[in-house]
Amino acid sequence: MKKMYSILLLVLLMLSFWSLTAQSLVATDPLPRNVVVEKFSGLRCGYCPRADDLAQELKDTYPNRIVVVNIHQGSFAEPQGDEPDYRTIWGDSIAELAGVYAYPMGTINRHFFDSDITAMSTNLWTVSAQQIMEETSPVNVGVQSTYDSLTRKLTIHIELYYTANSLCHTNFLNAALIQSHIIGPQLGGSANDYDHMYMLRDLITGQWGDSISPTVEGTFIEREYVYAVPEAVNDIPVVVTDCDMAVFVSETKNEIYTGDVVDAVNGTNRYIGDISLVDTVNIKKGKAGESTDFFVTAKSALTGEEEFLVTLEAEDVPDDWDVSFSFGDQSFSDTAIITLNHNTEEQFIFHVRPGQTAAYASFRVKFQSVTYPEAPYRYCKFSVISGVTDLVVNGTGGPESEIYEYVFTDGLKQAVCSTYAVLSANDFTMGIRDRAFVEIKNMYLNIAWTFPALTIRQIEAVKTFMGRGGNLLISGQDIGWDFMSGSSNAHGSTEAADFYTHYLLADYISDGTSDNKIIYPNENDEVYGSLPEAFLVDIYDGNLFPDNIAARQGADEVFYYQSNNRAAVIKAATRNYKMVYFAAGLEMIGQTVITNKIMQLTYYWFNNSLSTEEYGEKTSAVYAGQNEPNPANDKTVIQLHMEHNGSLVIYNLEGKMIRNIPVIKGEKEIRIDVHGWKSGVYLYRIISRTEASRPRKLIVN
Numbered sequence: 001m002k003k004m005y006s007i008l009l010l011v012l013l014m015l016s017f018w019s020l021t022a023q024s025l026v027a028t029d030p031l032p033r034n035v036v037v038e039k040f041s042g043l044r045c046g047y048c049p050r051a052d053d054l055a056q057e058l059k060d061t062y063p064n065r066i067v068v069v070n071i072h073q074g075s076f077a078e079p080q081g082d083e084p085d086y087r088t089i090w091g092d093s094i095a096e097l098a099g100v101y102a103y104p105m106g107t108i109n110r111h112f113f114d115s116d117i118t119a120m121s122t123n124l125w126t127v128s129a130q131q132i133m134e135e136t137s138p139v140n141v142g143v144q145s146t147y148d149s150l151t152r153k154l155t156i157h158i159e160l161y162y163t164a165n166s167l168c169h170t171n172f173l174n175a176a177l178i179q180s181h182i183i184g185p186q187l188g189g190s191a192n193d194y195d196h197m198y199m200l201r202d203l204i205t206g207q208w209g210d211s212i213s214p215t216v217e218g219t220f221i222e223r224e225y226v227y228a229v230p231e232a233v234n235d236i237p238v239v240v241t242d243c244d245m246a247v248f249v250s251e252t253k254n255e256i257y258t259g260d261v262v263d264a265v266n267g268t269n270r271y272i273g274d275i276s277l278v279d280t281v282n283i284k285k286g287k288a289g290e291s292t293d294f295f296v297t298a299k300s301a302l303t304g305e306e307e308f309l310v311t312l313e314a315e316d317v318p319d320d321w322d323v324s325f326s327f328g329d330q331s332f333s334d335t336a337i338i339t340l341n342h343n344t345e346e347q348f349i350f351h352v353r354p355g356q357t358a359a360y361a362s363f364r365v366k367f368q369s370v371t372y373p374e375a376p377y378r379y380c381k382f383s384v385i386s387g388v389t390d391l392v393v394n395g396t397g398g399p400e401s402e403i404y405e406y407v408f409t410d411g412l413k414q415a416v417c418s419t420y421a422v423l424s425a426n427d428f429t430m431g432i433r434d435r436a437f438v439e440i441k442n443m444y445l446n447i448a449w450t451f452p453a454l455t456i457r458q459i460e461a462v463k464t465f466m467g468r469g470g471n472l473l474i475s476g477q478d479i480g481w482d483f484m485s486g487s488s489n490a491h492g493s494t495e496a497a498d499f500y501t502h503y504l505l506a507d508y509i510s511d512g513t514s515d516n517k518i519i520y521p522n523e524n525d526e527v528y529g530s531l532p533e534a535f536l537v538d539i540y541d542g543n544l545f546p547d548n549i550a551a552r553q554g555a556d557e558v559f560y561y562q563s564n565n566r567a568a569v570i571k572a573a574t575r576n577y578k579m580v581y582f583a584a585g586l587e588m589i590g591q592t593v594i595t596n597k598i599m600q601l602t603y604y605w606f607n608n609s610l611s612t613e614e615y616g617e618k619t620s621a622v623y624a625g626q627n628e629p630n631p632a633n634d635k636t637v638i639q640l641h642m643e644h645n646g647s648l649v650i651y652n653l654e655g656k657m658i659r660n661i662p663v664i665k666g667e668k669e670i671r672i673d674v675h676g677w678k679s680g681v682y683l684y685r686i687i688s689r690t691e692a693s694r695p696r697k698l699i700v701n
Contacts, residue, residue, distance in 0.1 A: 025142025026159040026220075027271035027301060033137040035129045036067045036248050036259045039106040039198075040095050040119070042076025043086060044187045051104035051122045052197065053399045058129055064269075064376045065133060067246050067261045068198040069178055071095065076103050084184050085234040086196070090203045095119075097253055108132060109256040118254060121489045123451025123482075126396055130426075130455070137258035138164035139171070139215070143247045144268040147240055152229045154264060156204070156245055160212065160221040168251050172209035175225065176246040177202045177264065179238060201233050201243070208253050229264075240264055270375040272308070273301040273340070275367035277380050278347070283427065283436040286354040286386035294350045294382045298367055300340035307370040310336045312350065315362045316421075320355025323363070337370065350382070358387030360421035383427065383436075390420040390442045390603070393428045395476065396458075397450030400540075404587035408444045411586075411599020416639060416668065425458045432461040440470060442606045444599075447476025448585045449540050452491040453483065459499045466503055466577045471606040474504065475582035477512075477540070480547035484508035504581045505555035505572045509548040512583070514538070516546045518562040519569070519584070525558040527571070527605045531597060533562065537590040546584035555579075578606055622646060624686040624693045627672070631699035638670050638684070646688035650698065653681055674700050 037055055041048045052070075059066045073091030098107045099117025107118040108128040120128065142159035156175055178198045186194030203209075204227050212221055229240055245267065248259025260269045278295040286292040300306050312325055312334050325332055326349045340346055350363065360383060367378040392408040394401035405422055412420045423431075425445075431437045443465060447453045453476055454462065466472055481487065483496040485508065500506055520533035538544040548566035551557045558580075559569035571580040580602055589595045625639035638648065642665050650659040650672075658677075661670060663686060677700045686693040 024159060024161075025144055025157070025268065025270045026161045027140045027142070028161050028163065029274070029301070030136050030163040031140055031258075033109070033132050033135050033258045034065050034067060034260055035062070035132050036069070036109050036246070036256045037106050037125065037129070038094065038098070038110070039068060039070050039104060040074065040091075040098070040100045041070055041072050041104055042074055043072065043079070043083060043185050045076040045103045046187050047122075048076075048104045049186060049194070050398070051106070054122055054125060055106075056197070057399050058126065062129075062133065063379070064260075066129070067248065067259045069176055069200050069246055070196065070198045071200045074100065074103060084236055086182070086184070086199060086236065088200055088202065088233065090207055091200065093207055110250065110254040111256070112254070121451075123397060123489060123491075126398075127452055127455045136164070138162055138166050138217075139249050139257050140271070141247055141249060141258060141260050142269060142271060143245060143260055143262045144270065145245050145262055145264055145266065147229075147265045149240070152231075152240070154227045154229050154240070154245075156225045156227065156247070158223045158225075158247055160219075160223075160249065162215060162217055162219040164217050166215035166251060166257075169215060170211050170213045171215050171257070172250045172252070173205060173212050173221075173223065174209035174246075174248050174250060174259075175204040176200060177204060177227075177229070177238075177243055178246050178261075179243045181239075181242045182236065198244070201238055202230075209250060212249070266374070268372070268374055270369075270372050271301050272369040272372060272375050272378065273299045273367065274378050275299075275310075275365055275380050277382060281434045282381065283383045283385065283431040283434045285436045285438065286352060286384040288354050288356050288386060290353065292352045292354070292384050294352075294363075296348045296350060296365055296380060297345045298338075298340060298348065299345045300342055302369065302371070303342050305339055305341055307337055307339050309366075309368045309370055310338060310348070311366040311368070313364045313366060315364075316359055317361040318355060318357035318359050320357050321359070321361065322353040322355075323351070323361075325350040325365075352384045354384065354386035356387070358389070358419040358421070360385045360388055360391075360423050360427075362427075383423075383431075385421065385431065385436055388419055388421045388440060390417055390444070391428065391437070391440055392420060392422045392444045392446060394422065394424050395445070395447040395450045395453060396425045396455070397452050398448070400448035400450050400587075401446050404448050404585065405446055407587045407595055408446055408599060410592075411596045412444075412603060414596040414641070415600040415603040416641070417603055425454065425461075428465075429457050429461040432464050437465070438468070440465070442471045442603070443473070444602075445472060445474040445476075446585075447474065447479055448587060449477045449543065451478070451482055451489075452496075453479045454491075454496070454499075456493055456495045459495050463499060463503060466579070469576050471578040472503075473580040473582075473602050473606075475584070475586045477543075477546050477583070477585050477588065479581075480506065480508035480549055480583060481511045481545070485511060501552065504570075504579060505552045506570055506581055507550040507552055509550055509566060512544075512546040512548055512561075514544040515563040516548070516561045516566075516568070516584075517544060519559045519589075520562055522556070522558050522560065525556065525571075527601050528558050528569075528598065531594060531601075534594045535590045536584050536588045539588060544588075546588070549581075549583045622686045622688050622691045622693050624648070624684065624696060626696055627684075627698050630697075631701045632672075632674050633701040634673070634675050636672050636674060636698065638672065640667065640669060640686055642667055642686065642688065644688040644690070646686055648684060648686055650682055650684040653683070658682060672698075674698075 072086035098119040243264035555572035557567035621643040623641040
């Protein structure tokens, strides 16, 4: 029997081919589809917190494009003892429709991708959401809510506008009350104080929504509901200030066209217009001292003449870069208030002038209404790269890659590389498309433990990079499993298999076990052979499964597992590129000093900067580089690496000490004034308590 709360349908107004002349909530321009994630969960689901993190990462990555509905149902949601009951009367039917068979799972717009069910494991959420967002919705959704705290009456005003014909004569309008910040138990989370987000509390429009028709281009539909918010659902208090309204339109029970979410208390998604790049180039290659320009158009959807706030937000911009934008004959640094007429496009020019500091700088232009500040902002994004030679690229299949990016950046710092930048695999794909990375020599692909390891587009971008001569280090647990195992939950595309066998030059042997916890180097390897054995740490909560792999023709096996002597790492030097593939993530190596040395050695090998003898020297605890300039007649600089306090000792060819300069741990360089020294050859070395670097010649004219 359908559970009834006090729901009153006040207004039902349908106008076919109606011309919108009054101020409206809904857009009449065709818009891309938003993503509706229905996540199936339970309070005793060990992996559900990771799924929550992934859903939140989607929302953070794509502002105003993602709706998350967290549905507790099934055996993992059934309370035991005094546990809270987070279920609703709606959840089991939605899960049955989706074909849920494990937890956590989810649907992306209830769309059938490559399966006969819509439920999918978390490793497919990101790539599926990206596919949906690239498509155009036949219908737009406008929502506005008001709440009376005295009566607990929630009024939801909804407007729909069809910009194209639906495939079905009747569609379905769904309105869901969801609540965040419900504190309670969660296995795999923080014991009894887990912060549950976006939890389904009620379906205001019933199990499958209200029917709507006609569904042809030009149709405007307006509906309004008044809903008495219950004090509690299954004894869980409903705190309205923590609630949102999720509204979406489905073709039938399945195939959600699009949706949106607003605050339950006075929320709105009123469409104010849009802002967009004039061309399709999102990432451009800049040059120090020269302006790189982006042309952006803004258009108001509001009636009459309206003011808008335009804000330029910047990320990772060095102090010696200059950024500004112009509108008409006026220039601005970061914000401007402009006036636009209804449906009239105006153009901005954004100027980015890089300095000498190498960087990958990202920018977001926000477009907000002054009259309706509560309406969602519209935005566009672009980036500039300048002076960068090395990229740390984070996989996009989960939050772990970004969490552990420091492993790669710390290693590059140890290698004294100051021309690196960090970006996502999606940004890398765009940069390859836009030909912005033609000067990049080396890439460090941080997959960590995320799924899919790479999307097909990302794979093709990496292939393009390597085909142009770019060097690649890739590391991550289960890359081989994802690409080659054939498991139903794995990526396993023909593109992935080709990349694995013909670019990584690897054979996948089997999924690893927790016995694969120590790796040791091939002593004959010229790059890594002198490293000690390393232990792998179970940082993924009982998921220690580094793949067993083997090198194909043209590659070498450079690390092995102590447990079975299977290869853990392979490398290759082809005519086009150099490649290193770690079947465990670098973040899983328990000794920081070893991960730093691996990154150092890889960087030096990629850049052909050292002989085999010098590899060991430069990664030792003390190292002194060749002074520059050499010969010197005034001042000279020595680059160094010190893991302990020590001294720089300079002496003449007769063995007499000329200088003894204290060196502090971590100091990167020493400047020496040789003005007044006798012309000739001197020797210098770095000495610590236990080690000394090899002597180098310093010539004074």
